[in-house]
Amino acid sequence: MIAEAGLIALWLAAGLALLQLALGGIGLKAGRTDLLQAIRPVAVAQGGLVTLSFLLLIWLFLRSDMSVALVVKNSASVKPFLYKFAGTWGNHEGSMLLWVTVMGLAGAMIALFERNLKTATLVTTLAAQAFISLGFYAFLLISSNPFERMFPVPADGQGLNPLLQDPGLAFHPPTLYFGYVGLSVAFSFAVGAMITRDVGPAFARAMRPWVLGAWIFLTLGITAGSYWAYYELGWGGWWFWDPVENASLMPWLAATALLHSVTVLATRDGLRAWTVMLAVVAFSMSMIGTFLVRSGILTSVHAFAVDPERGSFILALLAIYIGGAMALFALRIGTVKEGSKFELVSREGALVANNLLLSAILGIVFIGTLYPLFVEAITDEKLSVGPPYFNLAAGPITLLLVAIMAAGPLLKWRRDNPKKLLNRLSIPILVTAAAVFLLVLLTTSMSVMSLLAMGLAAGIALASFAPLWKRNLRRTPMHVYGMVIAHFGIAVALVGMASESSFTEEKLVAAQPGTEIEINRWNLKFEAIEPLAGPNWTALEARISARYDGGETVEITPQNRMFASAQTQTSEAALLTRWNGQLYVVLGEGDSEGRWQIRTWWKPFVTLIWYGGILVALGGLLAVVGRLRRSRRQRLQREYAEVMV
Amino acid sequence: MKYFCLLLALMLSPPVFAQTGLPPAPLADRQLDDPVKEAAARNLMEELRCLKCQSQSIADSNAPMAGDMRSKVRERIAAGETPEQVRDWLVDRYGAWVTYDPPVSAITWPLWIAPVILLILAIWLARGRFRRKKDNE
Numbered sequence: 001m002i003a004e005a006g007l008i009a010l011w012l013a014a015g016l017a018l019l020q021l022a023l024g025g026i027g028l029k030a031g032r033t034d035l036l037q038a039i040r041p042v043a044v045a046q047g048g049l050v051t052l053s054f055l056l057l058i059w060l061f062l063r064s065d066m067s068v069a070l071v072v073k074n075s076a077s078v079k080p081f082l083y084k085f086a087g088t089w090g091n092h093e094g095s096m097l098l099w100v101t102v103m104g105l106a107g108a109m110i111a112l113f114e115r116n117l118k119t120a121t122l123v124t125t126l127a128a129q130a131f132i133s134l135g136f137y138a139f140l141l142i143s144s145n146p147f148e149r150m151f152p153v154p155a156d157g158q159g160l161n162p163l164l165q166d167p168g169l170a171f172h173p174p175t176l177y178f179g180y181v182g183l184s185v186a187f188s189f190a191v192g193a194m195i196t197r198d199v200g201p202a203f204a205r206a207m208r209p210w211v212l213g214a215w216i217f218l219t220l221g222i223t224a225g226s227y228w229a230y231y232e233l234g235w236g237g238w239w240f241w242d243p244v245e246n247a248s249l250m251p252w253l254a255a256t257a258l259l260h261s262v263t264v265l266a267t268r269d270g271l272r273a274w275t276v277m278l279a280v281v282a283f284s285m286s287m288i289g290t291f292l293v294r295s296g297i298l299t300s301v302h303a304f305a306v307d308p309e310r311g312s313f314i315l316a317l318l319a320i321y322i323g324g325a326m327a328l329f330a331l332r333i334g335t336v337k338e339g340s341k342f343e344l345v346s347r348e349g350a351l352v353a354n355n356l357l358l359s360a361i362l363g364i365v366f367i368g369t370l371y372p373l374f375v376e377a378i379t380d381e382k383l384s385v386g387p388p389y390f391n392l393a394a395g396p397i398t399l400l401l402v403a404i405m406a407a408g409p410l411l412k413w414r415r416d417n418p419k420k421l422l423n424r425l426s427i428p429i430l431v432t433a434a435a436v437f438l439l440v441l442l443t444t445s446m447s448v449m450s451l452l453a454m455g456l457a458a459g460i461a462l463a464s465f466a467p468l469w470k471r472n473l474r475r476t477p478m479h480v481y482g483m484v485i486a487h488f489g490i491a492v493a494l495v496g497m498a499s500e501s502s503f504t505e506e507k508l509v510a511a512q513p514g515t516e517i518e519i520n521r522w523n524l525k526f527e528a529i530e531p532l533a534g535p536n537w538t539a540l541e542a543r544i545s546a547r548y549d550g551g552e553t554v555e556i557t558p559q560n561r562m563f564a565s566a567q568t569q570t571s572e573a574a575l576l577t578r579w580n581g582q583l584y585v586v587l588g589e590g591d592s593e594g595r596w597q598i599r600t601w602w603k604p605f606v607t608l609i610w611y612g613g614i615l616v617a618l619g620g621l622l623a624v625v626g627r628l629r630r631s632r633r634q635r636l637q638r639e640y641a642e643v644m645v
Numbered sequence: 646m647k648y649f650c651l652l653l654a655l656m657l658s659p660p661v662f663a664q665t666g667l668p669p670a671p672l673a674d675r676q677l678d679d680p681v682k683e684a685a686a687r688n689l690m691e692e693l694r695c696l697k698c699q700s701q702s703i704a705d706s707n708a709p710m711a712g713d714m715r716s717k718v719r720e721r722i723a724a725g726e727t728p729e730q731v732r733d734w735l736v737d738r739y740g741a742w743v744t745y746d747p748p749v750s751a752i753t754w755p756l757w758i759a760p761v762i763l764l765i766l767a768i769w770l771a772r773g774r775f776r777r778k779k780d781n782e
Contacts, residue, residue: 233705234707235701235704235706240700240701244700353771356768356770356771357767359763360760360764360766363759363763364759367756375752381740381752382742383741384694384743384744384747385745385756386745386746387691387692387745388692388745389745389746389747393759393760394760397760397764506676506687510675588707589707599674
């Protein structure tokens with residue numbers, strides 16, 4: 001009965017989404033305020049019902065209800081609780097239901113909490129939100145019903161892909177989806193403002209928390225995904241410019257640009273058309289990301305089901321949404337005034353540069369990701385576009401972008417003096433030059449790009465704190481701290497990236513018990529190899545004692561796991577983190593003479609990559625909290641003033 | 646001696662790639678003694694696609710074929726070939742699909758000029774904005 005209840009809740013939610021769209025459309029056309037007022041409760045109910053449906057699916061997974069096809073295909077009764085729970089979205093249908101659930105919750109939140117927008121804009125926003133959801137409801141109900149029953153009922157399920165059986169699964173997909181959906185909300189706001197011709201600072205301030213929120217989740221989702229790939233795949237790679245990674249990076253790049261331009265619109269009433277355009281692009285990118293990952297056009301651990309029918313369905317949705325958004329933009333953008341003007345050397349000027357460079361990087365990633373698919377479709381020739389292309393094409397622009405990032409916050413709005421700017425930046429520039437000089441002098445293995453990245457990072461790390469210089473630290477608004485920390489986080493991540501790609505040391509050894517391995521200042525001793533059994537796997541585990549620089553001995557245990565249900569093997573790397581880097585040890589295959597392949601890496605400062613990502617997200621969090629508190633305070637003051645009058 | 650036999654077997658059977666049942670290729674997971682050559686081989690391996698995997702380089706794959714390819718790469722680099730020669734040899738055998746660094750060709754040129762065009766477009770957009778402001782004043 002649970003499955004049927006879930007399906008009914010899903011149908012009802014879809015019906016309410018249709019009602020939400022109709023109420024908005026008819027209400028605005030006919031000017032009926034009673035209809036407009038009904039839209040808030042409908043949006044809340046829709047959010048509630050779709051959430052109920054999702055919770056019921058989770059329950060089915062937790063109960064291991066083997067009469068439901070989705071559970072059979074993606075779960076098994078002997079599986080740790082966490083993976084039964086997170087396995088709900090470790091498959092195509094479940095992840096689409098998660099998408100639409102987050103979407104419904106976001107709609108309910110707008111309906112409950114948004115108080116600053118004009119009614120007409122709010123209603124149009126909720127209607128646009130319902131329109132997007134309807135496509136996903138149709139997709140779920142017509143071609144991907146998660147609640148489908150299976151007959152006859154099998155004794156047990158087929159289990160979850162072993163690569164996904166990791167705590168990362170509980171965290172990485174939902175955070176990315178929150179990000180994607182947040183961008184769809186920003187898009188709905190843009191549609192609402194375009195239809196009601198209300199593009200201005202008030203609209204920007206209403207949209208900003210959603211953009212920031214989406215961006216925080218995307219940042220965390222990408223950071224988590226990167227670390228997950230790093231330790232789970234067993235090769236220590238943290239970014240491979242894989243199409244699936246790019247699919248998550250593109251919305252992030254667009255969201256980063258959007259969050260900077262929305263600030264110009266909110267504070268200076270400039271960049272109106274551009275901000276709306278970016279909102280459209282950011283949403284399109286999250287849709288393209290979903291399409292690339294879900295359609296099966298790319299085969300990877302993410303493409304749960306390769307099914308042409310579903311692929312064409314998502315492609316059709318993509319065409320309708322993006323085509324519709326672009327058409328609306330083209331029709332309405334003529335009526336959007338450009339807003340206030342500014343000079344080249346000004347805060348706005350730096351933000352425009354940020355936007356254009358981010359867009360250029362986005363363009364490169366987009367072309368590099370899709371061009372091979374395009375070529376294969378028309379000529380049957382297969383191409384691979386990977387790290388060498390992206391690093392060369394996007395690397396220099398990225399370095400230019402981060403250099404501007406150091407200068408931007410030190411500029412005044414509207415117009416500034418270039419000489420004064422140079423003055424303010426003199427110390428960071430000196431630090432950068434000194435760092436590059438020292439690195440050239442002391443190291444041998446660095447590429448030009450890593451060298452510049454490391455040098456710039458040193459300067460930026462310093463410059464990112466410059467906006468706090470000579471300020472009263474207690475009265476500095478929270479969002480300024482947010483910016484400082486986010487920019488500092490970029491510098492931190494850059495150091496990690498440059499260090500990992502320049503200074504990683506590798507040792508591959510065919511070891512017998514007793515063999516010692518020296519890498520960097522580590523001494524590893526292969527003690528023994530032992531069998532081991534987990535809840536749904538068996539493993540071979542190597543016992544290795546590790547000593548750093550003659551210090552204390554630590555035991556590490558890399559494993560090779562065999563999953564019975566899927567007949568696959570995963571390697572569980574052993575990681576030892578020190579302040580200056582990470583030791584990464586993997587157990588490989590054994591040979592007939594009792595030797596085991598052991599791969600070891602010493603990766604100096606690699607952890608800074610993810611600490612940087614976390615700092616960036618933390619900066620975003622401070623900004624959003626600061627902004628929300630401020631707007632609440634302002635609203636209270638306004639209401640108070642009205643009462644007094 | 647054993648190592649020599651393996652090498653001999655390898656040389657006598659040209660299409661060794663991806664044949665299961667054979668012992669793993671000798672240099673699949675054995676580093677070259679010369680650190681400079683090993684680094685060159687390592688860099689190249691990171692830019693070659695494992696043809697039997699899903700979006701992995703041969704440096705990052707457990708597949709037997711990736712191991713065989715790693716061994717070939719190390720062997721050729723050790724014999725004194727440059728990484729570019731090894732890459733060209735592999736592209737000849739397997740097509741452009743094998744390298745993550747797309748060779749400039751009639752098909753790939755749009756990829757390589759795209760960044761330049763995007764940058765010019767960005768600068769043009771920016772210039773347009775600022776000039777318009779001055780015209781208005």
